Amino acid sequence: MERDRPSLTHLRWAAIAPGTFVVALVAWPVAMVLVSGIGPGSLEVLAAASTWRIVAYTTAQALLSTALSLALALPVAYAVARLAIPLRRTILAVITVPFILPTVIVGLAFRELLPFPGTTAAIVVAHVFFNVGLVVRVVASLWEKVDPRYDQVGASLGLSPVATFRRVTLPLIRPAVLAATLLAFLFCFTSFGVILVLGDPALPTIEVEIYQRAIQRLDLSGAATLALLQLLVVVVAVAISSRQQEGLAVSQRLQHGESRQPVRGAVAIACTAFTYVLAVLVVVPLASLVSRSLRVGDSWGLQWYSLVAQPxxxxxxxxxxxxxxxxxxxxxxxxxxxxxxxxxxxxxxxxxxxxxxxxxxxxxxxxxxxxxxxxxxxxxxxxxxxxxxxxxxxxxxxxxxxxxxxxxxxxxxxxxxxxxxxxxxxxxxxxxxxxxxxxxxxxxxxxxxxxxxxxxxxxxxxxxxxxxxxxxxxxxxxxxxxxxxxxxxxxxxxxxxxxxxxxxxxxxxxxxxxxxxxxxxxxxxxxx
Amino acid sequence: MIPEEGPRVTDLRIDYDGATLLDHVHLSVSPGEIVALLGPSGSGKSSLLRCIAGVQAPESGTISWDGVDITRTPAHLRRIGLVFQDPLLFPHRDVEGNVSFGLRDQSPGQRSARVAQLLELVGLPGFGQRDVATLSGGEAQRVALARALAPRPRLLLLDEPFGALDRDLRDRLGVDVRNLLHAQGIPAVHVTHDRVEADLVADRVLTLADLTGAA
Structure with a gap:
């Protein structure tokens, strides 16, 4: 019932400016990448075994990072969405902090903190650090609106808590879980700053390889070919995700008010404890960064900060x-x-x-x-x-x-x-x-x-x-x-x-x- | 011929999604008269009201006031009030902020006096500072009514205004609205699918067939 609003039709033109901007700055550059990517050099790049090793490695580390992020985020999402835990809002804010931190800086923080920098494990840890908060936020925002009585119906029909989660709760929150999975995968797959600072120099990902070819080796067509491959994987990932989303469009009446239960029972206590541990862990890399900036030789001081101000x-x-x-x-x-x-x-x-x-x-x-x-x-x-x-x-x-x-x-x-x-x-x-x-x-x-x-x-x-x-x-x-x-x-x-x-x-x-x-x-x- | 007075709809056609929803619609309302318009939902009653209010454009036909064509006049210059089934109170304004929305050209003193007067009229004295989220369904609809009446519209359109309320409240509000409109001498078109409510509120009850059939 919202048609024929004559006074508003001209507002449609408002989309022109941003549309043009994106076309000029994304679609055009992407087209440039396409055009440059297809050349005599690109066959060479595609034929090289090293190219496919890089693609496989990039995908593998992204999948591993995404799976771990999900595994750690689901119990936290449960605690935040369903349980009346103390300091709920603060915890939610703290675990979201990593997502807005500059990637290069997080890379440096983990390089100083982890005993194993320059490894795949280090990259995965940093990626999980980035994505747990995001997954929690996306999943919890749907979970807290799902009527909790569905779970009670499951229990009253004789399902164990695990079976209730698998057969009742999970299908209801699956759209959010899928959306979060895609976001996390895209983040890890296209990650650049973290890998440049923290990764194994002998094991580049697609992004790092693009950068090195374009900036250090001035091989622009090789870089463009790789960007094309990367774009292809992104498109496939988005397509798979939207296919999955379509298949499970469950229409349910979401509740407006949120009802949270007191923390009772082993599962609830375990999830709550884990949530607090994670919130504390999030602060550790930042603390290590601050301590590194204050450590001068064997003592502490502001020398590095004073150097910042110097010519x-x-x-x-x-x-x-x-x-x-x-x-x-x-x-x-x-x-x-x-x-x-x-x-x-x-x-x-x-x-x-x-x-x-x-x-x-x-x-x-x-x-x-x-x-x-x-x-x-x-x-x-x-x-x-x-x-x-x-x-x-x-x-x-x-x-x-x-x-x-x-x-x-x-x-x-x-x-x-x-x-x-x-x-x-x-x-x-x-x-x-x-x-x-x-x-x-x-x-x-x-x-x-x-x-x-x-x-x-x-x-x-x-x-x-x-x-x-x-x-x-x-x-x-x-x-x-x-x-x-x-x-x-x-x-x-x-x-x-x-x-x-x-x-x-x-x-x-x-x-x-x-x-x-x-x-x-x-x-x-x-x-x- | 008697000179035209008040609103008149002549040979109106309204389309929806490419199909003709209503055609050859004629309607006039006498000064101070309350007309109830009966018909099943989806039959185009709401679209007719939206056209009279000016928030939707008819495909053809004219809407006039005292013989002056206002079909192309923008909604905000028509002085025709509209109350929906949902109260649609502005969530970021309190009750007073909602009721005073249409009173822009008045001094703050005049404005708050008018708001107090209207809240009194709709039976919610002292509600001015309340957050609209705390109102019950009936209260919110009363505030929506006060908001529509505040700028003294020359016609009030009511689109199933009690549709979401229970029977008891509906009857009570129906009588209230009738008395209120008559006291202020404001003519109204009241759309409903409830025969009892139509008889309760209106001076004249019409069906859509009355508007399209006998032109």
Whole structure:
């Protein structure tokens, strides 16, 4: 019953700007990758056994990381969704922290913490660290809305608790479990910063190999071929997941209020205990990073922090670290403005064009599936081969970051917009509100807080972004994550110390931004 | 010929999903009159109200007021109030913020006086600061009614406003609404599928067939 709203049809045009932006910055670069990928060199790459070893290794580590993340996250999701555990909200916030941390910095933290850096096990541990919170959030947000009486029906029909979980609960929460699995797999499969810092140099993943070919060996067509292979796996994974989702579209009435039971029984106690242990474990890598940044030789001090403030010297680094901080902030500010502005337009356009909005939605979500490295490589190729030579143009960096942040903005704002009954605007109109005021007073007012949260997340993502930035940034203008990787590439305690100090500063900046945004999180709705 | 007064719908056609839902619809409402419109759900009653309110455009035909064509006038300039089956209260505003929404051009003093007066009228005195999420179904629908009446509309459209309430409350509110509208002299079109409710509220009861058949 929401058709023929003549005053609103023009809002569909709002989708044009973000649509064009994504086409120009994702579809075009991806097309560049496609075009460059198909060449005489690509057959050579495809024929090489090493290529397939890399693809197999990337897939294997991603599958292992995803499986472990799921196994650890399900008991926590149960405790958070179903049980009235003390400090529930705090725990939920703490286990979500890793997801917003810069990948390079987490890589460094685990490199200092684990006794086995430079191994597959180290990568998997870091990936699990990143994804457990995400899986818990996605699964729990559905689980807490599933009517708990279904479980009671199962029990009353003589099912054991395990059988109840397997035959009643799991089918009901499976859409969320599948969605979380796909997200985790995509994250691990396209992971770059973590592997560059923490992985075994002799065992590159696709992303690392793309980077090394493009930047170090200047083999752009080889890099493009690999990006193509990677894209193919991503498409297959998404296709499998949506096939699975279709098969199990169970329509159930979700409850609005949440009812949580007291922690009673062995299973509930075990899950609760495990949740607390995990929440504490999440803090350990960060603590180790802070302690590394304060350890100077055999004693403690702020020497590494004071070096950050000093001008560059020729021996250890070429760009003052303070300048990286300023650069990161400037790029992140531009990227946030672009991502929020376009994200908002996209949401309004998606909302106004209804059925056709699905296409805009898919388009702006594209950067979520395409890896940041592919985006960076595509933009680099585009800037080299476009009509104008844009290589080294500073704006490319924030534009790439905005592209990576755009889907998050849309995912945060759109559900709030959608949860709003469009008839509210009709009510406002019949009360004498002009179309603009009607929108501002209804959807506008309701999404104001969501926009604030989206801006904070976009800013955090841009600050820590490494995959796309690594390709686009000029040598003399490194952002913090780029500077950290450079410092780690050089020997000596001073470089690691400064990298740790810089990392702590970046983590602090990220946390401040996100905590400020979280304060704006809307009370109702919103999965993220 | 008698000069036209108030709202008049002439030869209206409304489509839905490419098919014609209603055609050759004629309706006029006398000053202060409450018309009930009976018909099964899905028959196009709601669409007709949406067209009169201006939040939906008819395929053809005219809607006029005192003989002036308002078919193309935007909803916010028509001064025609609309109450849905769901209260659709703005969740981010309290009761007072909802009721005063249509009173923008008044001073704050006038506004709060009007809000207090309306809350009194709908039987919810002192509810101004309440969060709308804490209201019961009947209370929320009363607030929606107060909100629609506050800017003194020249016509009020009620789209199954008590559909979600139980019988007892429905009858009570029906009588209240009738008295309220008559006291303020506001004409209304009340859509319902409940014969008892229609007789209770309206001065004249019509079916969709009455609107389309005898033109």
């Amino acid at each position: 560059a010297d020729d021996t250890s680094r070429s760009v003052p670290l303070l300048q990286s901080i300023e650069l990161s902030l400037r790029y992140a500010a531009v990227a946030t403005l672009v991502a929020v502005g376009l994200g908002l337009l996209a949401c309004i356009g998606i909302q106004a064009s209804r059925r056709r909005g699905v296409w805009v939605d898919a388009l702006v979500t594209l950067p979520l599936g395409v890896s940041a490295v592919t985006v960076g490589l595509g933009l680099l190729l585009g800037s080299l081969r476009g009509p104008v030579d844009l290589r080294g143009w500073w704006l490319l960096v924030p534009l790439g970051q905005a592209l990576v942040a755009l889907p998050i903005v849309v995912r945060v704002v759109l559900p709030i917009l959608r949860s709003f009954d469009p008839r509210m605007r009709d009510v406002a109109a019949t009360l004498g509100a002009s179309p603009v005021r009607a929108w501002m007073a209804t959807e506008g007012a309701a999404t104001a807080k969501a926009i604030g949260l989206a801006a904070a997340l976009a800013c955090a993502v841009s600050l820590g972004e490494f995959g796309a930035t690594a390709f686009l940034v000029r040598l003399d203008t490194p952002t913090i994550p780029v500077q950290v990787v450079r410092l780690l590439g050089r020997p000596g305690e001073a470089n690691i110390g400064q990298a740790a100090a810089l990392s702590v500063i970046l983590v602090a900046m990220t946390l401040i931004v996100v905590v400020a945004g979280e304060r704006l999180r809307p009370r109702r709705g919103g999965g993220w």
